[in-house]
Amino acid sequence: MSFERKVIAMPMPHRTQMQVIKRRLVGKEGGERIKELRAILAELPGYKSGPYADIRKWVTGQIEESRVRKKAVHRDSIAVRREGAAQIALVGPPNAGKSSLLQALSSIQIKTGDYAFTTTRPVPSVTRIHGLPVQLVEIPGLIEGATEDRGGGRALLGVLRGADAIVLCHDATAPLEALRSVQAELEAAGIEKRTLVAVTKLDEAGSALVDEVARKTGLSAIGVSVLDDESLEGFRDALWELTGLIRVYLRSPGLDETEPRALVPGSTVLDAAQSVHHQLAATCAGARVSGPSAKFDQQRVGRDHVLADGDTVEIV
Numbered sequence: 628m629s630f631e632r633k634v635i636a637m638p639m640p641h642r643t644q645m646q647v648i649k650r651r652l653v654g655k656e657g658g659e660r661i662k663e664l665r666a667i668l669a670e671l672p673g674y675k676s677g678p679y680a681d682i683r684k685w686v687t688g689q690i691e692e693s694r695v696r697k698k699a700v701h702r703d704s705i706a707v708r709r710e711g712a713a714q715i716a717l718v719g720p721p722n723a724g725k726s727s728l729l730q731a732l733s734s735i736q737i738k739t740g741d742y743a744f745t746t747t748r749p750v751p752s753v754t755r756i757h758g759l760p761v762q763l764v765e766i767p768g769l770i771e772g773a774t775e776d777r778g779g780g781r782a783l784l785g786v787l788r789g790a791d792a793i794v795l796c797h798d799a800t801a802p803l804e805a806l807r808s809v810q811a812e813l814e815a816a817g818i819e820k821r822t823l824v825a826v827t828k829l830d831e832a833g834s835a836l837v838d839e840v841a842r843k844t845g846l847s848a849i850g851v852s853v854l855d856d857e858s859l860e861g862f863r864d865a866l867w868e869l870t871g872l873i874r875v876y877l878r879s880p881g882l883d884e885t886e887p888r889a890l891v892p893g894s895t896v897l898d899a900a901q902s903v904h905h906q907l908a909a910t911c912a913g914a915r916v917s918g919p920s921a922k923f924d925q926q927r928v929g930r931d932h933v934l935a936d937g938d939t940v941e942i943v
């Protein structure tokens with residue numbers, strides 16, 4: 628039985644009760660939110676009037692709202708189950724080399740072809756970057772008029788909305804207008820995410836093109852060719868940077884991790900402990916930190932110490 632559950636069963640002012648309920652709902656969406664709301668409803672005293680009746684009414688209303696939202700979300704998206712530390716969508720005109728990139732970065736087999744619309748559904752694939760899994764999702768042929776749902780574009784835009792970041796793929800041998808129309812589509816749909824332009828098939832063009840694309844799009848750009856392993860490594864690094872996450876190596880008694888954990892920037896020692904187990908967070912008094920956020924190796928810090936990318940953290 629969780630801490631929150633016990634709290635809700637105790638008599639307490641209804642204002643506090645409301646706060647507890649809201650805290651239980653933080654971060655819960657769709658079916659998960661509805662399930663939690665139902666559980667809360669079952670735990671509430673069944674008074675027909677007074678503050679508890681108001682709370683019941685609020686919870687019931689939330690169930691209904693969540694149901695409507697769940698349906699709307701489902702209609703407008705082709706669900707892509709999230710996996711890994713972050714989800715990055717690969718967008719671009721047909722033939723931009725999206726499937727080839729996905730294939731080069733992971734072990735899955737994807738159809739590629741010289742003709743348009745080889746791929747018709749979003750294709751997710753997990754790639755490991757610096758020891759952490761990152762999900763890449765190829766968004767097939769997002770074309771002009773997607774916001775008006777041409778080519779099933781609206782569902783694809785829904786997937787983009789859910790992604791953490793976007794890679795715009797531009798074929799080095801194609802005119803820039805093709806990319807511009809994709810950019811315009813994203814703008815029209817109000818999608819603003821961290822974005823990187825991948826100038827693909829760089830083996831067929833000079834690297835000066837990368838700067839030109841960056842200048843003309845106003846975005847950072849990186850050149851890549853599936854035929855050049857070094858460029859693929861550089862692309863991986865750029866993808867990690869795009870996630871905006873930090874990598875932290877955690878050590879604590881009974882926890883022997885060789886792979887790092889991904890945390891959001893600004894995470895503290897306490898957040899790191901929490902990512903392992905709330906028990907560890909509860910007993911965490913601080914840590915010994917080595918790496919970019921430490922003044923020296925094994926620096927003893929408190930639980931509020933803010934971590935940085937590449938830190939090694941020994942919870943104490």
Ligand SMILES: Nc1nc2c(ncn2[C@@H]2O[C@H](COP(=O)(O)OP(=O)(O)O)[C@@H](O)[C@H]2O)c(=O)[nH]1
Pocket residue numbers: 719720721722723724725726727728738739740741744745746827828829830831851852853854
């Ligand atoms: N020379 C070269 N050709 C590539 C590269 N990446 C993809 N291609 C070719 O470009 C065509 C379209 O690639 P594909 O990955 O299917 O594009 P998508 O429609 O964006 O998924 C295929 O014929 C690929 O072989 C690359 O880095 N260099």
Ligand SMILES: [Mg+2]
Pocket residue numbers: 725726727738739745746765767
């Ligand atoms: Mg494809």
